[in-house]
Amino acid sequence: MKPNPIHRRSVLRRLGLSTLSLPILSQSSSLFAEPAKKAPPKQRLVVMFSPNGTIPDQFWPERIGEDFEHKTILKPLEPFHEKMLVLRNLDNKVKGDGDNHMRGMSCLLTGVELFPGNVMGGGNTPSGWPKGISIDREISKHFQSREETRTRFGALHFGVGVQDTADPWTRMSYDGPNQPVTPLADPYETYRKLYGNLREKKQVRSILDDLRGDLRRVSDQLPESDRRLLIEHTQLVDRMDKEFETGTSLRNLAAAPPELPEGIRNQNDNLPLLGRLQIDMLVNSFANDFARVATLQYTKSVGQAKMSWLDVEDPHHTLSHEPDKNREAYEKLVRINTWFAEELAYLLRKLENTPEPGEKGSMLDHTLVIWTNELGKGNSHTLDHIPFVLAGNGFGFRMGRSMWCGDENNAHNRLLLSLAHAAGHPLETFGNPSLCRGGPLNLA
Amino acid sequence: MVLGKNHLAVTMAMLSGVSAWCAQDEAAGMKLYLQHCAECHGEKGQGVDDEYGKPLVGDWSIDKLIHYVDETMPDHDPDLVKGKQAEAISRFIFSSFYRKPELFVQKSKIQLARLTNRQFKQSLADLFSQFEGQPLLNSPAQGLKGQYYNAEGMNKRKKMLAERIDPRIQFDFRKEPAIKGMNPKKFSIYWEGSILPRESGWYEFFVKSPNGFELKVNHSAGPPTIDEKVTAGMLRERKAKLFLLGGRPYPLRLSYFKFDDPDASVELSWRTPVGEKEVIPVESLFTQVVAPSFISQQNLPPDDFSQGYERGIQVDADWDEAITFAALDAAIYAGKRMDRLAKTNEKDHNRKEKIIGFAQQFVQYAFRDQLTDEELNQYVRSKFSEEIPLHSAIEKVVLSALKSPRFLYPEWQSLAKREKDSHVVATRLALYFWDSIPDRKMRDLSARDQFAKKWQVENQAKHMLKDPRTLAKFNDFMLLWLDMKNKELPSLSKTAFPEFSSSLALDLRRSLFRWIEGSIWKENSGWEDFLRMEKMQVNEKIAGYYQVPYPTENNTSGFVEMNASDLNRAGLHTHPYVLASHSYAEESSPIHRGVFTSRKILGRTLRPPQQAISFRNADFDPHWTMRQKVTELTKSANCMSCHDQINPTGFVLENYDASGKKRSIVDGKPIDLEVKYLDVNGVEQKFSDSRDLLNHALASSKPSKTFVDELFKHLAKQPPQSYVSVETNKLSEMLKSRKISVRELYGQLCFQGATDGFAFAE
Secondary structure, eight states: OOOOOOOHHHHHHHHTTHHHHSOTTTTOHHHHSOOOTTOOOOOEEEEEEOOSOBOGGGTSOSSOBTTOOOOTTTGGGGGGGGGEEEEESOBOOOOSSSOHHHHHHHTTTTOSOEEEEEEOOSSSOOEEEESSOOHHHHHHHHHHTSGGGOOSSEEEEEEESOOSOOSTTTOOOBSSTTOBOOOBOSHHHHHHHHHOTHHHHHHHHHHHHHHHHHHHHHHHTSOGGGOHHHHHHHHHHHHHHHHHHHOGGGTTOSSOOOOOOTTOOSSGGGHHHHHHHHHHHHHHHHHTTSEEEEEEEESOTTOOOBOGGGTOOSBHHHHHTSOTTOHHHHHHHHHHHHHHHHHHHHHHHHHHTSBOTTSSSBGGGGEEEEEEOSOSBTTTTBOSSOOEEEESSTTOOOOSEEEEOOSSOOBTHHHHHHHHHHTTOOOSOOSSGGGGTTOSOOOO | OOOOSOOOOOOHHHHHSOOOOOHHHHHHHHHHHHHHTHHHHOTTSOOOTTSOOSOSOOOOOHHHHHHHHHHHOSTTOTTSSOHHHHHHHHHHHIIIIITOGGGGOOOOOOOOOOOOHHHHHHHHHHHHHHHHOOOOOOOOOBSEEEEEEEEETTEEEEEEEEEEEESSOEEETTTSOSSTTOOSSEEEEEEEEEEOOSSOEEEEEEEEESSEEEEEESOOSSSOSEEEOOOOSOOEEEEEEEEEOTTOOEEEEEEEEEESOSOOEEEEEEEOTTOOEEEOOGGGEESSOOOOOOOOOOOOOOOBOTTSSOBOOOOOHHHHHHHHHHHHHHHHHHHHTHHHHTTOOTTOTTHHHHHHHHHHHHHHHHHTSOOOHHHHHHHTGGGOOSSSOHHHHHHHHHHHHHHSHHHHOTTHHHHHOSSOOHHHHHHHHHHHHHSSOOOHHHHHHHHTTOSOBHHHHHHHHHHHHTSHHHHHHHHHHHHHHTTOTTOOOOOOOTTTOTTOOHHHHHHHHHHHHHHIIIIIIITTOOHHHHHHOOEEEEOHHHHHHTTOOOOSOOOTTOOEEEEGGGGTOOSGGGSHHHHHHTBOSSSBOHHHHHHHIIIIISOOOOOOOSSOOOOOGGGSOTTSOHHHHHHHHTOSHHHHHHHHHHHHHHHTTTTBOTTSOBOSEETTEEOOOOEEEEOTTSOEEEESSHHHHHHHHHHOSHHHHHHHHHHHHHHHSSOGGGOSSOOHHHHHHHHHTTSSOHHHHHHHHHHHHHTTTOOOBO
16 A cells, blocks of 8 residues: 655665665666667656746746747746747646645646545645546556566656655655655665665775774784684675675666765755755666656645745745735745746756667657646635646657647646557546546647 | 484393492493593593584483493494493493583683674664663553544644543544544544563554554654554554564654544554564553664674573674664764754754764763773764764764774773773673663763772662663563573464464463563562462453453453462463463473473473474374373483483473363373472482472572573673672572572672672772
């Protein structure tokens, strides 16, 4: 059912002894195998989430079509204009239990109602977890079910500043009804999951010279007859030094793991750096074909990050409640959302600058990145006009334009359905079937 | 001696009319010994490597020795030595060295040993507790404290309606409201207190409810142990597994949220290292909330147990890696919590100094020593620099300290330093009493030079005897002594004993330990009280199964003390748990019971069988009694060398069935309990029931001596011969003659071992 939340200590324990000798990549056939002859071109999906709604008039392009303009918030994405698809007029029409933040978040990728439950939000009725799987996991399951698209992890879920609370405001990926998926919120935890305990080995090796000296000094003070155990212990130190040096299990990586600086704490002020580390590992995990699906979640719905690096000291969600006429708040929110766009641009650049292993083009050509939000607008809590900015050519959509979607049915379920279809998984419906009327959006 | 291949029937009678023994005979005996035996046993009985390595000593009588030599020796051809020759050899062996083990005591001394697993985990936990507070239960109040609230909207704690103590968490609120006047639709309950597991090992916690819940066990930071706050009204059970050290309390919090869901219930259970899943019993719950402990969750490879006690005489790669990862866990924990550990915060101007101060303290606790400036620089200050974040430096300090031989080999100083100083004494006291490190108080006393006079150390030892960690270690010894450590619950055949459930087995185990903790330890009882077990802890289930009336008046725990004789018990060896755990699934096992009784109650030495023969009921005539079957199975002279001790001490318990229930007939036949038992002096004793056996044990010196030796080895992880001033003979006499209690014995052994070779100040 719901996977236990993983934290560093338990991960360490689980890795413990076994990973020292176990080649962590041994399960991954795709790493070493030649690409199968008629394998379809690689397709990858990333969903990036930022919370608390956007500022519509600084976000949405006025012009529909290829010559859409980049207002302040989307300005950082201008270099990717040709690879972008801005979808306007999509609403999250899932009704039922839960407040808008909850449904905004937990129905965003599931397109289905929440169970009645006991989590009481700011309005509406209390709710529980959603009744179905999310599209990222659905597509990943589809990929994992086939030999040619199967990878070591299938899907990876990265969190930036996501705290330890497990509730419908904090989870967007689900493995099925009542099955929230917990993102990896600590880059060191991510590192361990992806590359084994390489980092710990390095940490241990850094003290081994001192330890040898220590053993020698203690040994010197003991009578000869009592030294046997310490001599054996010293040999063990040498052995560990050698064994931890090689990091054997990672020799066959297509792309070397990114350098992870030591000592970055998982706290508010470090969000920019934490985010970059997670993005670096996300891209690296794609380069190594560890996964074809990923999510990148900044804080959570109702997230209260204090973005001091933008000179914003107010907590994000509180700020998002301010009326439009509060120009200072308005301006700060624009700054915040622009910053998210910059982080997206960093991700896109990184993908664009990485050649697709074994295929033509860059990784961005084989990836679709979707930037979204749980609300259309913060202070109105509307679930209409949910931001959906798509980038990358991985799913075969016609990019380089803005598009006005589905006048007859503008439920965002139709977008979710299009994603499944584009991934070679032509579902009839996804989420609530009645919201799928009209079928997948025509994005080609 | 070595197992023979052929056995000729020679009766004891033939050997009984022995002639007078004189010097001439001795010379003849020696000559024969050198001719037939020395090749394997050594010229002086010292043993020969690759043949029979151990000295030829034992506690058999001369008659038994002669019989055995005659029947089975020499190993390669037992026909070579018969009759008079066998007698001559045996008498030579007997008078020259067989009863003189002191001849073979090698000049033994304390050996350098690493921390055992228990010592490692206990020391690590206490190391952090020096800074976060030792978890101590001061209040005996049992159960969990529950706060009951009405909820409204987002406010789960709108109004507190009641606070009460709940003995166990197993509620169905559909049938009756949690509290009178409570809104049955929207409410929340917060239980808190502590949990006190008795044994060390992996505990699995379960919460079952259709509503929202969150469980935190020994929680300091990070995600809860179980997080199920969000619910869809479906009944579900979640679990989480934790390694816990026994005898140590841990904080526990369970939050429960009911919100409109149609159903409402909650249940908190666990599975202990031995056991079956059960609702956590009230005896393990306390209302007081203690500080959390750092408990390493690393699996460590088992310690050497070849001598019947855990000792750290071996290091290998598996151990080294396990210790390294445990140290890394601890280092990361320290890095995360450094502000709390160093009692500072990010705004504190002296933060860095305080954190360095903490690191210095930590290392000195870990090394059980006062370090010089140079050493502090080397182990602590050199790890800090401007470029390295503080918590990374702390991680490095902790990792280095915990991997250092100064932490891992606790007695190295006592072997290195010529004169034993008070740090050595403090180190040993903490190690022997608790398997741990000296605490703040001991360090302060040593530093102030108030740990040098005999009375000062004695006072400290008395104080330590009262510490719960001492009882925890004693319990650990009891598990071992009672053959219960790392063993599963007795599982009897469901067809033969349909009423003997695993929950009854758990209650019996509890009954035994409640009595040990309550009567033997806390009331300072003696050896005789221990073996006689005149009282027994009984709850309704036990009373029902063993058919005694259960008093209507009882207490929250459900256990009452009753006269053991009312349950037909006659001594510790007849406690139903002991009997049931030494049984086959369908039948009693006189062999298992006899081995236990011989070794523990009578203190006899038994060699492990050289040839394992398993008992198969189907091999025998179904009309035979168990006694007949076992007699037949073990009748060969080789088997009988030990089974002549084992069988009678097991047969005398045949009036208890496999579940420990008293019986007088089996399959319609009366039970023959009469047995003959050859005691240590070769004197034949007649027992007609388990009480006779008990009386004999209490009159003999051997049982208490064996107990004292075993206890000492458990405490010090070294044999008593390695110490000059540990007086096990004197102490076992005192124990036998009721001059000291079992608990005082514990204190004396630790004190004598710890101060061995220490020159007290005047």
